[in-house]
Each structure stands twice: as C-alpha cells, then as structure tokens.
Amino acid sequence: MPAARGGRPPTIRSVAEHAGVSKSLVSLVLRGSPRVSEARRRAVLDAVRELGYRPNATARHLTERRSHTVGVLLNDLRNPWFVECLEGLNSVFHAHDLRMFLGDGRLDRRTDEALTQGFLELPVDGMVLVGTMPESAVIAEAAATLPTVVASSRDFDLPGVPVFANDDRHGAALAVRHLADLGHRHIAHLAGSFGAVARLRRESYEQTMRAHGLGEHIRVERCDLTEEGGYRAAVRLLTGPRRPTALFAVNDMACVGALSAAEELGIAVPGELSLVGYDNTYLARIRHLSLTTVDNASHEVGRNAAKALLDRIAGRADGAGEHLLPPELRIRSSTAPPTRLTTS
Amino acid sequence: MPAARGGRPPTIRSVAEHAGVSKSLVSLVLRGSPRVSEARRRAVLDAVRELGYRPNATARHLTERRSHTVGVLLNDLRNPWFVECLEGLNSVFHAHDLRMFLGDGRLDRRTDEALTQGFLELPVDGMVLVGTMPESAVIAEAAATLPTVVASSRDFDLPGVPVFANDDRHGAALAVRHLADLGHRHIAHLAGSFGAVARLRRESYEQTMRAHGLGEHIRVERCDLTEEGGYRAAVRLLTGPRRPTALFAVNDMACVGALSAAEELGIAVPGELSLVGYDNTYLARIRHLSLTTVDNASHEVGRNAAKALLDRIAGRADGAGEHLLPPELRIRSSTAPPTRLTTS
DNA sequence: TCCCGTCTTTGGACCGGTCCAATCCGTATT
DNA sequence: AATACGGATTGGACCGGTCCAAAGACGGGA
Numbered sequence: 001m002p003a004a005r006g007g008r009p010p011t012i013r014s015v016a017e018h019a020g021v022s023k024s025l026v027s028l029v030l031r032g033s034p035r036v037s038e039a040r041r042r043a044v045l046d047a048v049r050e051l052g053y054r055p056n057a058t059a060r061h062l063t064e065r066r067s068h069t070v071g072v073l074l075n076d077l078r079n080p081w082f083v084e085c086l087e088g089l090n091s092v093f094h095a096h097d098l099r100m101f102l103g104d105g106r107l108d109r110r111t112d113e114a115l116t117q118g119f120l121e122l123p124v125d126g127m128v129l130v131g132t133m134p135e136s137a138v139i140a141e142a143a144a145t146l147p148t149v150v151a152s153s154r155d156f157d158l159p160g161v162p163v164f165a166n167d168d169r170h171g172a173a174l175a176v177r178h179l180a181d182l183g184h185r186h187i188a189h190l191a192g193s194f195g196a197v198a199r200l201r202r203e204s205y206e207q208t209m210r211a212h213g214l215g216e217h218i219r220v221e222r223c224d225l226t227e228e229g230g231y232r233a234a235v236r237l238l239t240g241p242r243r244p245t246a247l248f249a250v251n252d253m254a255c256v257g258a259l260s261a262a263e264e265l266g267i268a269v270p271g272e273l274s275l276v277g278y279d280n281t282y283l284a285r286i287r288h289l290s291l292t293t294v295d296n297a298s299h300e301v302g303r304n305a306a307k308a309l310l311d312r313i314a315g316r317a318d319g320a321g322e323h324l325l326p327p328e329l330r331i332r333s334s335t336a337p338p339t340r341l342t343t344s
Numbered sequence: 345m346p347a348a349r350g351g352r353p354p355t356i357r358s359v360a361e362h363a364g365v366s367k368s369l370v371s372l373v374l375r376g377s378p379r380v381s382e383a384r385r386r387a388v389l390d391a392v393r394e395l396g397y398r399p400n401a402t403a404r405h406l407t408e409r410r411s412h413t414v415g416v417l418l419n420d421l422r423n424p425w426f427v428e429c430l431e432g433l434n435s436v437f438h439a440h441d442l443r444m445f446l447g448d449g450r451l452d453r454r455t456d457e458a459l460t461q462g463f464l465e466l467p468v469d470g471m472v473l474v475g476t477m478p479e480s481a482v483i484a485e486a487a488a489t490l491p492t493v494v495a496s497s498r499d500f501d502l503p504g505v506p507v508f509a510n511d512d513r514h515g516a517a518l519a520v521r522h523l524a525d526l527g528h529r530h531i532a533h534l535a536g537s538f539g540a541v542a543r544l545r546r547e548s549y550e551q552t553m554r555a556h557g558l559g560e561h562i563r564v565e566r567c568d569l570t571e572e573g574g575y576r577a578a579v580r581l582l583t584g585p586r587r588p589t590a591l592f593a594v595n596d597m598a599c600v601g602a603l604s605a606a607e608e609l610g611i612a613v614p615g616e617l618s619l620v621g622y623d624n625t626y627l628a629r630i631r632h633l634s635l636t637t638v639d640n641a642s643h644e645v646g647r648n649a650a651k652a653l654l655d656r657i658a659g660r661a662d663g664a665g666e667h668l669l670p671p672e673l674r675i676r677s678s679t680a681p682p683t684r685l686t687t688s
Numbered sequence: 689t690c691c692c693g694t695c696t697t698t699g700g701a702c703c704g705g706t707c708c709a710a711t712c713c714g715t716a717t718t
Numbered sequence: 719a720a721t722a723c724g725g726a727t728t729g730g731a732c733c734g735g736t737c738c739a740a741a742g743a744c745g746g747g748a
Contacts, residue, residue, distance in 0.1 A: 100446075
C-alpha cells in the first residue's frame with residue numbers, strides 16, 4: 001500500500017521506525033551493503049514493501065553532490081539526425097545510469113542561455129552541446145565550470161573541450177567527387193547560411209571542384225537548412241542561366257527542397273539533374289525520395305561524445321581537440337551521369 | 345570570478361559571510377522580498393557577483409518538495425508529430441517555470457517502466473503520457489500517485505486522469521468522406537496493428553464506408569506505423585485482385601510508404617491512386633510528397649494537456665474524461681477523383 | 689570469568705537551501 | 719522617560735537522504 005492519501009510519502013526514517021532499525025541501516029540495505037545481517041535486511045525490505053517506500057532522488061543528489069543528469073543542448077529536434085545522435089548519446093549514458101536533460105533551444109522558447117543557466121543551477125554532472133549553435137558567453141562559462149563535450153558541431157573552440165563530429169570536409173569531397181566521377185561539370189552547391197559545419201562543407205566543395213579542374217563552374221547558393229530554404233535556393237539556381245546538372249546540398253532537408261523544385265520545374269531527377277544531400281537521415285532513405293547522401297555517422301558521433309563526457313565527469317580530462325569520424329557516401333536514386341556530356 | 349578551481353562552489357552561507365549578513369537575509373534578497381533595506385540588498389548582490397554564486401536547484405527542490413519538473417513519457421521521437429506535441433506542452437510549461445524531463449521509451453532502452461520509476465523517485469511534479477503505449481502496472485501506479493494527464497493517446501483509462509487528443513473517429517470520417525465525395529468506391533485502409541488510436545481510426549473507416557453505402561468495399565490491411573510498414577502493406581493491396589483506387593493510411597509515415605509502393609509499381613498518384621494520411625506532419629507538407637492528410641492538432645492538444653496538468657499540480661483536479669479537439673482535413677496533391685468511374 | 693577482535697548497528701553531522709518564530713532597533717505615542 | 723509598534727534581521731529546525739566515527743554484540747582464547 002503506497003503513501004496514505006494526502007499524507008507525506010514515506011521516508012527512510014519511516015521505514016527505519018517501521019522495521020525497528022536505524023535509518024543508517026536502511027540506507028545500507030538499500031545500497032546493497034554486504035555487511036548487514038540477513039534478518040535485518042529482510043525486516044527492512046519488508047518495511048519498504050509495506051510502506052511503498054521510494055527513495056527520493058533529489059535528496060540523494062544533494063548529499064552526493066551529483067545529479068546523475070547530463071544536460072544536452074541542441075537546437076532543433078525537428079531535424080531528424082538529432083534524434084539519431086541522441087540515441088547514440090543515450091545508449092552510453094543509460095549504461096552508466098545517467099539521465100539526459102534535453103534542452104531544445106528552438107523547442108524551448110528559452111534561449112540557449114537560459115537553458116545553460118538551468119544546467120549550471122541544477123547542477124548537471126556534465127553538458128553536451130549538439131549541433132550548430134551560436135557561441136555565447138554563458139555557454140563558454142558553463143563549459144569552463146562543467147565537464148563539457150561538443151557533438152556534431154564545429155563552431156566551438158572552448159579550451160579543453162573536445163569536439164566529436166564527422167569529417168565534413170571529407171564528406172563534402174566524397175559528394176562532389178561522386179558527381180564529378182559521374183561526368184558532371186556544372187555542379188552547384190546549396191550552402192547553409194551560417195555555422196562552421198556549413199562553412200566547411202562549402203569550402204570543401206569549392207576545393208574539390210578546383211581539384212577536379214572545375215573551378216570555373218563553382219556556384220554557391222545560400223539557403224537555410226529547411227526544406228523551404230532548399231526549395232527556394234534550388235528554384236533560383238534552376239531557373240537562372242547555365243543551369244547546373246548536379247546539386248550538392250548542405251543537408252538532406254535542403255536536398256528534399258531541391259527535389260521538389262526540380263519536380264515543379266519539370267526537371268527529371270536524376271535524368272536531368274543529380275542531387276546529393278548530407279546526413280543520411282530517414283528522409284533520404286524514404287523510397288519515394290531515395291536521395292544519394294553522405295552518412296555523417298551521427299549515432300557513432302553521439303556514442304563517442306558520451307564516452308568522452310563520462311571520462312571527464314570521472315576526472316580524466318584527456319583528449320581535447322577534434323575527433324573526426326569518416327563519413328560515407330550512400331548512393332541511391334538521385335544521382336546519375338548527366339544526360340549528354342556534349343551539352344554540358 | 346567563479347568558484348576557485350577545485351574548491352567547492354559558493355553557497356548561500358559563503359555569500360552571507362562575505363556580505364556580513366545572515367544566510368536568511370541572503371535568501372530573502374534572492375527571492376526578491378520587499379522588506380529588505382536597500383543597503384543590505386546591495387551588499388548581498390555585490391557578494392553574489394563577486395563570488396559568482398549560483399543557487400543550487402537541487403537543494404531548493406528538496407525543501408520546496410517540488411522539482412519544478414514534469415516527466416514526459418513518449419515512445420518514438422522519430423515520429424515527427426511528437427515534436428509538434430512537445431512544443432505545445434513546452435509553450436505552456438515554460439511559461440510556468442517547469443522543465444520537461446523527456447523519457448523516450450524507444451530512444452531510451454530503458455522500458456517505459458524504468459522511466460516511470462525514475463519519475464516517481466525524482467520525484468517529478470507531474471507526468472504526461474504522450475502517444476500510444478502499452479498499459480502497465482507501474483504507469484498506473486504512478487498515475488495514482490502523481491498528477492497525470494494523457495495526450496494524444498486513447499489507450500489509458502486511468503481513474504481521474506484526463507485524456508487530451510484529437511477526435512480520431514471524426515478525423516478518419518473526414519478522410520473517408522473526402523475520398524468518397526471524390527467518387528472513390530474501392531477505398532482501402534492501412535491500419536495500425538495496435539493501440540486504441542489505430543483501432544478508432546479503423547472502426548471509423550469501416551463505419552463511414554458503410555454510411556456511404558460502401559460496406560462491401562471495406563478492406564483493411566494491417567501495418568506498423570513506419571514507412572517500411574506502409575510500403576509493404578500497400579504492395580500487398582496494390583498487387584492483389586480488385587485493386588483499390590484510394591487508400592486511407594493510419595498515419596503519414598505509412599502513407600509515404602504507400603506512395604513509394606505506388607511509384608515502384610508504376611501506379612500514378614493521384615491519377616490512378618489517391619492517398620490520405622493522418623497527422624499532418626511536415627512529411628505531408630514536403631512539396632515532393634504533398635499528402636492530403638488529417639491535421640490532428642497536436643500542438644493544441646499539447647497545450648491543453650499541459651494546462652490541465654498545471655491545474656492538477658495546483659490541486660484543481662477537475663475535468664477528468666476525454667477532451668477531444670476537432671481534426672481538420674488538409675487537401676493536397678495526393679487525392680483526386682478516380683480516373684474513370686466506369687472501371688471501378 | 690575477563691579481554692579482545694570482528695562484524696553489525698547506530699547517532700549525528702552534513703549537503704544547500706526555505707521558512708518561521710523570535711529578536712532587534714528606531715520612532716511615534718502617551 | 720517609559721511603552722508600544724512595525725519593519726528589518728537572525729537563529730535554528732527542517733527537507734530526505736549519505737557517510738563516518740564510535741558504540742554494541744558476539745564468539746574465542748587466556
């Protein structure tokens with residue numbers, strides 16, 4: 001029978017009284033100490049069951065000076081790869097009895113700063129910064145106070161804070177090379193409008209184009225990272241002069257937008273236009289979209305970041321700097337050789 | 345300057361000492377009491393700044409016997425409408441200084457039960473159950489102990505726990521009626537394989553079919569709620585005898601799967617096959633998919649559920665029972681009249 | 689029978705806050 | 719000058735746990 005209606009829930013002292021022992025002994029039993037007599041152990045466990053006792057985590061956190069919680073700061077749960085990355089984080093944290101406190105800078109109307117403030121006050125045992133987000137003094141201060149790691153973002157350069165991500169330069173190079181190898185020359189890029197990840201992908205696009213002797217065909221159109229943004233940017237590119245035969249988009253969402261634009265303009269994909277996205281989200285895997293894309297290994301990035309955070313929480317603060325995982329190209333149905341090489 | 349490296353962070357007592365007042369006064373200042381002299385207030389605030397003091401939320405929660413946190417139990421963050429619903433919840437909770445603790449039964453490999461256990465132990469101030477999930481004794485017990493509301497699920501019948509959802513019967517009727525009005529007669533249904541929501545939608549499909557004199561054309565194919573599931577179920581329906589001219593899917597994900605199946609089988613949508621989904625997720629809004637679907641008002645459902653939970657936390661436990669919001673049909677490009685009425 | 693060592697059990701300080709009854713102090717009233 | 723009063727300030731109990739030094743119990747050896 002649980003706590004009497006209205007009355008306060010049972011505490012460790014009620015259990016002790018009910019079992020006829022001291023609260024210290026109850027604590028020992030509950031934490032599985034080996035040096036408790038069988039008789040007492042049973043008496044305590046019986047009392048726990050009879051009273052419906054549940055330990056109060058808040059109180060435990062106070063004395064342990066640990067909340068067994070890590071704060072995860074991200075900025076848009078709608079973007080599917082976040083979920084992938086979270087699963088990676090969670091698989092590790094869960095195995096170590098740590099909860100995740102999600103703060104979505106967008107879901108939450110609180111700014112990232114307010115969320116970070118909350119992490120500091122709880123306080124959480126550690127913090128993970130996931131994905132592109134603006135730097136801020138509060139975040140920097142939190143990172144100096146709390147064990148912190150960065151996942152899937154290249155925006156931060158915080159002292160002693162390790163960064164886990166996929167190698168965006170390499171990934172973008174894979175995408176462009178794939179298109180070039182297919183015979184494309186007019187390869188344009190839908191670039192993200194802010195954040196280091198977008199910048200790296202764009203730079204690598206340009207560099208790879210040049211490496212393939214396609215420097216003169218470099219063409220960058222900015223967009224935000226949504227379907228809508230990709231759509232609009234693609235319309236601009238596809239209705240202008242010297243229409244590209246291939247498009248490398250900064251992420252899958254934008255790539256889907258480009259796909260929509262092509263369809264609307266009556267341009268066949270991949271017949272007349274090849275598309276490559278980035279992230280290998282489930283969007284790209286949907287058969288009806290079936291985008292060639294770059295797998296950014298977000299799950300594994302999440303796992304690695306989580307492991308590193310555990311190390312830091314335990315006081316092993318080694319391995320700052322960048323830890324890049326190799327991305328992989330996933331070829332699906334949105335890319336093909338250009339229709340007629342002669343026309344390009 | 346924040347806490348000395350390695351040393352413990354400042355507490356309310358350090359601040360008191362530094363400011364030359366009692367800790368009680370510091371507490372008063374920090375909570376904005378009006379009856380503190382200006383001189384003392386300033387002294388305290390100066391000390392706070394100088395020491396870089398941050399109140400410890402864990403300690404406050406212990407004495408207040410509130411964690412200012414609500415537990416949100418859901419089961420698949422990958423399904424986009426969850427995010428929508430979460431935003432609704434959050435918009436209300438945030439305005440009342442409540443954090444959300446997300447427990448994703450799937451993201452988390454812990455079962456729902458372990459998560460619920462965690463909610464009870466923290467303890468959270470209240471609990472929201474979002475979406476279809478299996479009933480369980482632990483959840484029922486938690487719901488009896490904590491202020492609880494259900495959002496977007498019809499599976500629970502817990503005493504005194506209000507349910508907020510869209511009217512699934514009505515929504516399914518809207519979908520079927522739309523197809524029937526377009527002239528379709530062979531309207532099949534991709535049904536979810538478990539959960540009360542799936543059952544309601546299926547029952548309403550059948551009922552509406554009969555109401556339109558189409559009882560003999562009722563055809564239900566089970567699938568899970570993923571793209572893959574929808575794809576497979578649609579393939580079965582579309583390759584069998586008496587191919588339907590329209591499909592009403594239990595949700596958008598399954599509907600996208602059906603779209604893929606149609607494409608693969610060379611069946612034009614909406615020319616030869618009309619499709620209607622459910623949820624109006626951003627998937628349906630993607631131009632290249634552009635699914636006709638039923639808007640389940642998840643944001644508003646979330647808001648209402650959150651408001652009700654606030655009431656319960658405050659001790660006003662009125663309004664148990666179901667609170668259904670009217671869904672709305674969103675007509676896009678996946679539905680059209682059947683090509684030739686004579687062939688149907 | 690007494691002493692000692694080992695294993696079990698206990699009391700009480702502590703974590704960092706909130707809150708309330710009691711005290712302090714300056715001023716107005718008689 | 720003594721009394722009363724009201725606002726400012728304080729000490730200490732309390733929230734529900736953990737942890738540690740010390741006390742208690744018990745059995746074996748002298």
